[in-house]
Amino acid sequence: MDATPDGTALLAPELEPLLGVFSLPDITTMEVLEGMRTGAMGAFEPLGTTDGVERTDHLVPGDHPLPVRVHRPRGVDGPLPCVYAMHGGGMIMGTHTMDDSTFEVWCQELGVMGVSVDYRLAPEHPYPSPLDDCERGLLWAVEHADELGIDLDRLGVFGISAGAGLAAGLALRVRDNGGPRLAFQLLETPMLDDRQTTASSRTEGLIVWSKASNRFGWSSYLGELDGGDVPAEAAPARAADLSGLPPTFVSVGTADGFRDEAVDYALRLATAGVPTELHMYPGLPHGFQAFTMLDVVQNAGRDRMDWLRRVLARP
Secondary structure: OOOOOOOOOOOOOHHHHHHHOOOOOOOOOHHHHHHHHHHHHHOOOOOOOOOEEEEEEEEEEOOEEEEEEEEEEOOOOOOOEEEEHHHHHHOOOOHHHHHHHHHHHHHHHHHHEEEEEOOOOOOOOOEEEEEEHHHHHHHHHHHHHHHHHHEEEEEEEEEHHHHHHHHHHHHHHHHOOOOOOOEEEEEOOOOOOOOOOOOOHHHOOOOOOOOOHHHHHHHHHHHHHHOOOOOOOHHHHHHHOOOOOOOEEEEEEOOOHHHHHHHHHHHHHHHHOEEEEEEEEEEEEHHHHOOOHHHHHHHHHHHHHHHHHHHHHHO
């Protein structure tokens, strides 16, 4: 069997000058995690907004008040399609403001609104707390659909990385529990499988999100369940039945540790009869959305917008 290549050997050549800027350290201790939360994650904060989108912040009541941010194209009345978003960060860092730049574009160019949820983070709050928060935020949005101006027939979930894993888990939960009907799920570079048995997940030298960081993220999220009987909604790659899920978009780079689990999930969705679109981008690492100066990343952004246009146009 061929040896698994070093992660840097998988990268597109045009990324080499950027490695020193975007490479992240292995996150294996709380000390490193705290430094990342206060430092490097700032690189993923919004790049700026305009007056074209109105943003309102809300607190979902409960034992733990849950912050959500609603994004809506300014001056547009009536119910709009809604993208319910969960941010990335390996289940252990990040904030819902990371979605601001995405909705700055989507609200104005696609005529959609967005709801971003600031779920609690592991390891302080392991599963099921983050997923429970995501469900609470979704149910709140549905309950306030008239007030917020949401077209419930065109409501779907979206996430990048850990957010995509939470989106996939949430889709499984609402399918199984008779929750709101989702029109789509948009899963970018999704974090789906805690077992790390695929070739890509075991690759050394991955930038942005290493094998060691992934292990720490999963163990933090799963807590006492780590290494044991893990529910499918916590690690969606474990789901035995993917039927009945909404139309799905999956994207991943070939230099991403999540490559194999993302591709396998997309293929299994298609086999289960779920309309599924899969995009795999050569040479791109995890977190490729940050490399906005590259043509292939701009093409990836257009791919997901084109898919959203199509799925939202369906009756």
